Amino acid sequence: MPILFVSLLIAFACTSLWASTSAPIQIILDPGHGGSDQGAVYFGVKESKINLKVALLLNELLISDKRFSPHLTRNKDVSLSLEERAEIANLKKGDIFLSLHANAYEKDSTKGVEIYFQNQLPPDEEVLFLASKENENTKKHNYLNWPLGFVNDAKGLNSEVTSILQDLQLNSRIRYSSQLAESLGEHWQVSKRSERHLIKQAPFHVISNVSMPANLIEMGYLTNKSEAKNLKSKTYQKKIANSLYLGLINYKDYIDKSPLNDLD
Ligand SMILES: [Zn+2]
Structure with missing residues (x-):
């Protein structure tokens, strides 16, 4: 395939994942x-309460920063299926x-943060259980179900080209999701005793059914008494929101410096 055409394909695949560095980053919380x-x-x-409180605090931080445009899947105590969240x-x-x-x-001694993204490696048993x-x-348990149908703009292209685009988008999404997990892990400064920022890959439905780079963060263990107490405190929740905010800024810096943006 001619090099120019391949470059255009890469640009297409990457720009649909990352529209423009000048526009605010749309963050779905x-x-x-x-x-x-x-x-x-x-x-x-x-857990549902802690998740909402931290999300609302992070939402506030992001709203006050023009580089970001946040959106919450829920802003109160309501039921929402995993399919609805991804949608x-x-x-x-x-x-x-x-x-x-x-x-x-x-x-009950296990504690610390864990950050998950999905790649194509087979997950271990412990992670599968979680x-x-x-x-x-969710109604479906399709663990390795990537939304490969998201190359919507590719209408009119032949199947070989569509398949190349899908591969490029998938690889690009894995790379960005992994980078996002690293950025968030690097800036996790919530408590010295809970610095266990493991980055793992796992087939969570909600992160495998969205078409953008995605992470699932287990912010701490409620089965650990001291961590449960911390997670309930507003000061600790603010520290988590702030750490995630710093991680997102770091990720944005990474994206801005990425050579792929030259293709925009
Ligand atoms: Zn949960």
Whole structure:
């Protein structure tokens, strides 16, 4: 295939994931669970509430910064299926999707943040178990279901070209999702004792069904008594929101410097 044509294809694939560096970045904030689905509940702390409170605090920070344009999938205690969350993100044409959660585990000493994105590697069993719990509020459990139909602008192109575009978009999305997880992990400064910012890959329904770079953040373990207490406190929630905000700024800087933007 001629080099110019290949370059145009790469530009097409990347610009549909990342429209323009001058426009504000559309960030879809997704507070996990809500309504009848409270998520994990330990020590009187409800996951759905913590997720919403942190999302609202992060939303405030992002609204006051012209570089970002945030949108919440829910801004109150209502039920929302995973399909609806992904649909909102895709309809809003988000540039980044962040789903906020709090974790639970049988060992109550386990604590710390975990940041997930989806790539094409087979997930380990522990992660599959966590994903099955977070995926409960969906009709489908299609773990490796990438939304390959999102090359909508490719109408009129032949199937070979469409398939190349889909591969390019998929690879680009994995790369950006991984970079986003790294940026968020680097800036996690919530508590010295909860610096465990593991970056893992997992087939969470909600991040595998959006067409933009996506991360799911397990902000801490509610099964750990001290972490549950922290997560309930407004000061700690503010620290989390601020860390995520700094991580998003770092990610934006990375994108601005990315050579792929020369193709815009
Ligand atoms: Zn959850």
